[in-house]
Amino acid sequence: MTAETAASAGLAGFLEGIVTGRIRVVDLTMTLQPDFPTIVLPPEFGQSWPFRMEEISRYDHRGPFCYWNNFACGEHTGTHFDAPIHWISGKDLPQNATDTIPPEKFIAHACVIDCVDAAAGDPDYLLTIADVEAWEQRHGRIPPRSWLLMRTDWSRRDWTGYMNMAEDGAHTPGPHPDLIPWAVEERDIIGFGSEAVGTDAGQAQHFPVPYPCHYHAHGNNRFGLPxxxxxxxxxxxxAVLITPPLKIRDGSGSPTRVLALVEEG
Amino acid sequence: MTAETAASAGLAGFLEGIVTGRIRVVDLTMTLQPDFPTIVLPPEFGQSWPFRMEEISRYDHRGPFCYWNNFACGEHTGTHFDAPIHWISGKDLPQNATDTIPPEKFIAHACVIDCVDAAAGDPDYLLTIADVEAWEQRHGRIPPRSWLLMRTDWSRRDWTGYMNMAEDGAHTPGPHPDLIPWAVEERDIIGFGSEAVGTDAGQAQHFPVPYPCHYHAHGNNRFGLPxxxxxxxxxxxxAVLITPPLKIRDGSGSPTRVLALVEEG
Ligand SMILES: [Mn+2]
Ligand SMILES: [Mn+2]
Structure with a gap:
């Protein structure tokens, strides 16, 4: 393949793949709606707004030609992007906010680890280095700059099961405290994504380093995608993930439409 | 090039182009911030909220580990996506809202018409069919399923100049009333985008069909990108545009991070 053919295959071929369906576009986004559950912090802390909509007009006296809404939410509502500035470990890093991250970082490869059975048996299931190494034996080494995605089918649960709150807090799966430092150092991942309401496990406030996924990922200028x-x-x-957050000035994250591109074999 | 090479060049080659910089990612998004001007309707109509942020915590007593914000705005705030359901002409079309539009439509080719000189001389400048045909003489025919983008450098203005309000309303450039029906029928565009606060010209409420870009584009299930x-x-x-709106249930549009992919020649 000459350089010229490769270049033409690159972007023109890419778009042709989208149009013909050879490249499938998969929507990885949960729908933003008023009943989407909001992460709840201990009462002494600041709280995220729930997602809320207000109709401005619907082809009526408030606006005869058009239908539109106002909305309000937290930056970390629904399917969303966590920027490094979100966590204290990432607060002084360069290009760490939604408006300053270089936009090419919003397009990256994905590795999907199937943890469905493990999470079904144990809602506090933690994905370990050994799990990922076993996955690599079957599917190949994680390439640099990949999203590490933890599949649990958690997004198929009803809202009660999704949040899975008990008296001692949430019980939802996430990465083992050792996983993210290893995945950053040894595999150079671009970020960690999951189906639960946050990238860290529900019980992660009790870990030796609280919320270790947030701490280590954002402290190393990597991202989150819960x-x-x-x-x-x-x-x-x-698969290739497209994950651009809203360009909020100095934003710590934002609801995001996450798309995946999958080449049909 | 064999089918196999083409397939591998498709998505793997695409990602390699992003990483090496052969495919440049250009951010077409204006920053969402509290001073971003809000479109104002006559007082008898419902109004869009301005963009507003509220800090939840910033590594302090409200949340020692993290920084994050709540925010509120209209669906049509900042750089945003107009869905067909936004306009009365598109209200009964299938797959016409932010959560139902097939996601592959958020990736499409772009044609950029340079109207900088014309708009500098006349803030009410209207892009005509003749202008686009003259552009096609130089740059080739608009391929089907392209964004038709009107470049005016309007986004470089200060906020007063950007809104350009007078006693008789806004004076900002947009498409001539004849353009969009032609562009849909004869060129099968996927949508129309511009640098001004709306896709229609500032004076478009006075046109024979008010807001003809909204009326004809959305009535034909095409999109807007102001x-x-x-x-x-x-x-x-x-260039290839990536334009995924937030997945708001029954949303008429949303602030959007718009990225363009440009292959270096
Ligand atoms: Mn978050
Ligand atoms: Mn709009």
């Missing part, structure tokens, strides 16, 4: 869905529609390797 | 910036960084043809 509340994903449709991870069952992705191959273990080879 | 408040773009950095159109000067795109070639006349060949």
């Amino acid at each position: 509340s994903l869905t449709n991870l069952d529609k992705l191959p273990p390797q080879g | 408040s773009l910036t950095n159109l000067d960084k795109l070639p006349p043809q060949g």
